[in-house]
Amino acid sequence: MYFYDANGDKLFQDLMNCEEYYPTNCELEIFSEKTADICNAIIGSGDPFDLIELGAGDATKSTYLLKYLLEQKADFNYLPIDISSNVISYLNITLPVTLPGLNITGLNGEYFDMLKKASSISGRRKVIMFLGSNIGNMPVDAAEQFCMDVRNHLSPGDMLLIGVDLKKNPKTVLAAYNDKEGITKRFNLNLLERINRELNANFDVNQFEHYPTYDPETGACKSYLISKADQDVRINGMETIHFVKDEYIFMEISQKFTVQQIDQMAIKASFKPIAHFFDSKHWFTDAIWVAQ
Ligand SMILES: C[S@@+](CC[C@H](N)C(=O)[O-])C[C@H]1O[C@@H](n2cnc3c(N)ncnc32)[C@H](O)[C@@H]1O
Structure with a gap:
């Protein structure tokens, strides 16, 4: 939500x-x-x-x-x-x-x-x-x-x-969550931007990559954001979250x-x-x- x-x-x-x-x-x-x-x-x-x-x-x-x-x-x-x-x-x-x-x-x-x-x-x-x-x-x-x-x-x-x-067909499903215009990517990155706006955090969205997957066996289509580098994110000046390079954030499932x-x-x-x-x-x- x-x-x-x-x-x-x-x-x-x-x-x-x-x-x-x-x-x-x-x-x-x-x-x-x-x-x-x-x-x-x-x-x-x-x-x-x-x-x-x-x-x-x-x-x-x-x-x-x-x-x-x-x-x-x-x-x-x-x-x-x-x-x-x-x-x-x-x-x-x-x-x-x-x-x-x-x-x-x-x-x-x-x-x-x-x-x-x-x-x-x-x-x-x-x-x-x-x-x-x-x-x-x-x-x-x-x-x-x-x-x-x-x-x-x-x-x-x-x-x-x-x-x-x-x-x-798995290719049809995956393409829907990996559109050429990059809208799904922006939709996911917007959640980090929202955390920046509303919780006073400092995510650098350019340092995260959109990674969608689909498993035809379970029917789970999942989107992740992958950290492109070792980095720290500060939330509201209180909490620091460390990401190692290639660490993922699980963003959403479309079963x-x-x-x-x-x-x-x-x-x-x-x-x-x-x-x-x-x-x-x-x-x-x-x-x-x-x-x-
Ligand atoms: C994927 S959109 C679908 C909109 C529309 N039903 C459609 O099929 O095109 C999901 C909608 O559900 C709302 N939503 C998501 N989680 C919710 C929650 N827990 N309680 C109330 N609304 C929620 C969102 O704000 C959004 O407008």
Whole structure:
């Protein structure tokens, strides 16, 4: 969550538009081409609901659903949750203009704190959205625990719409985290710059190299920053961190899954998977799970 200050939000948007970063385009294809099917599954028998999005970002993909739901006159409130205050103020200001009639309550904070707040605001049935394979930004054990924690905030019949990046050709995966323009590199280095800005540190970002890896066996795609030299970094004038040349900082994981693994994760967390939507290349899936 520390990646997303205003600079990180902008870099992530640039990344979504870059050629090699396929997950956004795949999920965008699913949301734009299967809008009615996804919305009909969410609407179900038509009871009013809260559509709660965890880590909404710029909500480009969700906007397809929101527009269709409004056209269908579905009775729903949209509650985007994001740790970035920049994101929430952007959504609160822009969405009511682009989507007239939308009931929106943006919630700025951490997923579960805000999920509790959402429950205190309304007792309607919940449809949670967790898109962009954000679930992959956790190691597998933590992802399973995350799904259980989400389930514990839901009642039987509530839903989770979850977007997950699938295992595929290793070169395709690696290229997405090693783009030619160097956006992923800048996205990672921004975290060091953020530590400089907010914690008064003195990282020299030119002394760190971006190193992404993908292991097709485990499905773990990881990014590291490698120290180019022996160096000391001072944080807030109090703490000194020594890096030896070639020492690494583990920055992020983007785990890839098979459909079978995703279904198992649902069942383990007491959900029933009821639908899977795929892009034409079968690189990405959005699944609908119902809380049991
Ligand atoms: C990878 S972006 C995805 C944005 C969007 N869902 C999409 O698919 O394009 C992740 C978003 O989740 C937010 N986020 C990350 N960790 C969070 C946390 N623990 N609590 C709340 N928001 C978080 C970030 O600020 C960012 O906007």
